[in-house]
Amino acid sequence: MKTPDKIPPATLAKLAKLGIHHRADLLLHLPLRYEDETHLTPIAALDAGVTVQVQGVVSHCEVMYRPRRSLICRLQEGNDELTLRFLNFYPSQQKQLAVGKTIRAIGEVRMGYFGLEMVHPKCRAVDDDTPLQQSLTPIYPTTAGLSQPVLRKLIVNALENIALTDTLPPALLKKLQLTPFGDSLRLLHNPTPDISASTLEQRSHAAWRRIKFDELLAQQLSMRVHHRERNKRIAPTLPPQRNLTNALLNKLPFTLTNAQQKVWREISGDLAQSHPMQRLLLGDVGSGKTIVAALAALQAIENGYQVAFMAPTEILAEQHFLKLREWLVALGIEPVWLSGSLKKKEKSAAAERIASGDTLLAVGTHALFQASIEFNKLGLVIVDEQHKFGVQQRLALRNKGDEPHQLMMSATPIPRTLAMSYYADLDVSVIDELPPGRTPIVTKLVSDARREEVFERVRAACLAGRQVYWVCPLIEESDAMEVELQNAIETHQQLSEALPELKVGLAHGRLPPAEKAAVMAAFKSGALQLLVATTVIEVGVDVPNASLMVIDHAERMGLAQLHQLRGRVGRGAAESLCVLLFQQPVSELARARLKIIFENSDGFIIAQQDLQLRGPGELLGARQSGVAMLRFADIREDEDLLEQARQIADELLQNSPDVARAHLQRWMANKHDFLHV
Ligand code: ADP
Ligand code: MG
Secondary structure, three states: OOOOOOHHHHHHHHHHHHHOHHHHHHHHHOOEEEEEEOOOHHHHOOOOOOEEEEEEEEEEEEEOOOOEEEEEEEEOOOOOOEEEEOOOOOOHHHHHOOOOOOOEEEEEEEEEEEEEEOOOEEEEEOOOOOOOOOOOEEEOOOOOOOOHHHHHHHHHHHHHOOOOOOOHHHHEEEEEEOOOOOHHHHHHHHHOOOOOOHHOOOOOOHHHHHHHHHHHHHHHHHHHHHHHHHHHOOOOOOOOOOOOHHHHHHOOOOOHHHHHHHHHHHHHHOOOOOOOOOEEEEEEEOHHHHHHHHHHHHHHHHOEEEEEEEEOOOHHHHHHHHHHHHHHHHHHOEEEEEOOOOOHHHHHHHHHHHHOOOOEEHHHHOOOOOOOOOOOOEEEEEEEOOHHOOOOHHHHHHHHHOOOOOEEEEEOOOOOOHHHOOOOOEEEEEEOOOOOOOOOOOEEEEEEEHHHHHHHHHHHHHHOOEEEEEOOOOOOOOOHHHHHHHHOOOHHHHHHHHOOOEEEEOOOOOOOOOHHHHHHHHHOOOOOOOEOHHHHOOOOOOOOOOEEEEOOOHHHHHHHHHHHHHHOOOOOOOOOEEEEHHHOOOOOOHHHHHHHHHHOOOOHHHHHHHHHHHHHHHHHHHHHHOOOOOOOOOOOOOOOHHHHHHHHHHHHHOOOOHHHHHHHHHOOOOOOOHHOO
């Protein structure tokens, strides 16, 4: 970073930590909140819970050792007193607060042991006539070793020296009722005292709206540009030959639902194009995505191209492998299996078949995309539960081979606004209908006090020839895996003792893959009647005869997880039941979640409510969420801005590409991988 006054390298390093690499980045480093040092509140008028600035004379200052070492200081104004308390302090602070000094302190007032107090207020020694600040004091996000005053000075300097030209034409601003960029920025960095700190902090002020709009517009533009660039790249054209796809369709014991047919047409059409497909197939659990993926694979294979079919866990990948083999061997296609747990020899044999082009379909975990795996003629990549993969893995996918088509699948139903924002660079197909013949799942909330009754239900279901899942939750503690495991083992023991006549199996994440697969296979074949499992079965397991699911400690689980788990039953024609066992006390949030899952079965509605409860970052997995990279806008609150940004992005790219370019330049100059989700 070059600036008129040289910034020391140590400071540059700290700035880089904050994502500030260019001087212009300082402009968009906006305050988290503000402190109001423009006036003083008399100590006599203080109330607990408010953050204010006070002024007084130190009447007493001492270090106390009980209940813990702290610096206690009494500030006096007339006859009124306020306690200042510091738990960590330096000798210099102690000196600053010497008896007789006049101090200005700003902080939150609380009711403490000695009456009203401020803990760790910001203090400075003043004279009686030291002037007050003229505007609210911005408090910036910062990092250890970079103080607010230093950062503030750098920002003020940038504001003075960089031209704050508007990237958007005045007519557009007028139409959208947005304030100019420069004014908005200056206001946010330096708000006048007449503006309430709360409209600034809630980001509802017009200046904030302008910045948020700009950010959303940049995001939308960049995704559109990305989309357009993809259309210029070359992928193999894989038109429908229909010999294999029709053969599979004719063999199926069911016909595709209308929704499946619709998405299949979309995918089939994409594959016939000469630019790479990047399509997301969204469908609730049980909506039948796998068959659609199999058809896509066959269309590539019909054209002599290879397909890589990848799933995030070994259990799920294996299940796909078995399913595909069942469907495809009769068509003369022998898929090859590849996972991290294969023996070295088996792995190299699989790699050899992939490299030679001997096999046209490889199924497995992300082991498929190790550098050592070379495809002979890769035409299509299918990724199931794509949101479970990290960014790195998805980048690796893209770079592999000469631009294969990509089909990504997800059972995380995403509310429309979120999809608009997050997936604007992808084409999206939605299966919005479940296959017929499913009986709706009945959900029951049962207190753990009635655990024994639930055992009886399990017994009855199994004796009636059905199968049962009993899921133990992931417990969020540091050694989560251990605790989860322990929990599952104990529950397995408890159930085996309570239900001696049943064949009870146990599956958890720590089992060696071969054993895990054996347990799953035994459950699938009906050899096991009751499967106690940790959340390893969360995604994709398909056992139509299972009609009862018990979720232990349901109060600890997230909504998406509960919905996914519940989707493991209700896959056959039998009436299915999901019992959510909960243990008191149930937190407010957990209660809200249980209510939502109890009242709703539609994954999209559940996701919408989840978004309200949790926010988008968590819903999509913060690591890979393009939304999480929005620093200012919040798509829950700024839906109207997002909608506008979408429209304007299209208009600008169509009619004013220069404006679009300038805007992207300002917002994205430094963020090339903003989009590479
Ligand atoms: P998901 O979308 O959750 O991956 P699956 O592909 O595993 O769902 O399908 C769930 C079950 O529904 C499977 O047993 C599958 O064979 C069956 N299935 C899929 N499509 C249909 C259909 N059109 N009619 C009847 N059953 C279907
Ligand atoms: Mg699936």
